[in-house]
Amino acid sequence: MYGSVLVAAALALVSYLVFRVTARKEAEFLFGKFGPAYSVYAERTPPFWPNPLLFHDQAERRFSTKALRRTFTDGLYFLALFPAIETIEQLRISGMLPVFFTLY
Numbered sequence: 001m002y003g004s005v006l007v008a009a010a011l012a013l014v015s016y017l018v019f020r021v022t023a024r025k026e027a028e029f030l031f032g033k034f035g036p037a038y039s040v041y042a043e044r045t046p047p048f049w050p051n052p053l054l055f056h057d058q059a060e061r062r063f064s065t066k067a068l069r070r071t072f073t074d075g076l077y078f079l080a081l082f083p084a085i086e087t088i089e090q091l092r093i094s095g096m097l098p099v100f101f102t103l104y
Contacts, residue, residue: 006103
């Protein structure tokens, strides 16, 4: 998307770090809210990378529109980066923004 392996690697690293910190904070919150029940869940559930071998379908499912809305809102932060990146690039091309260094 950016035309640079270096930028893609940096974005992947930043994303990994953000998700890792978020997962840790979420685990702390859930342990505080659910206590021992969450500890039992955490012992059999991977904290970051999913393990498809552990998946078991349940007959009863619940859909949360609040959780869907929150996930959608979180995703919008990443989408908001694209217009900002394009604006910076256009300002650089037009000469209105000085170029200190170029990654690609």
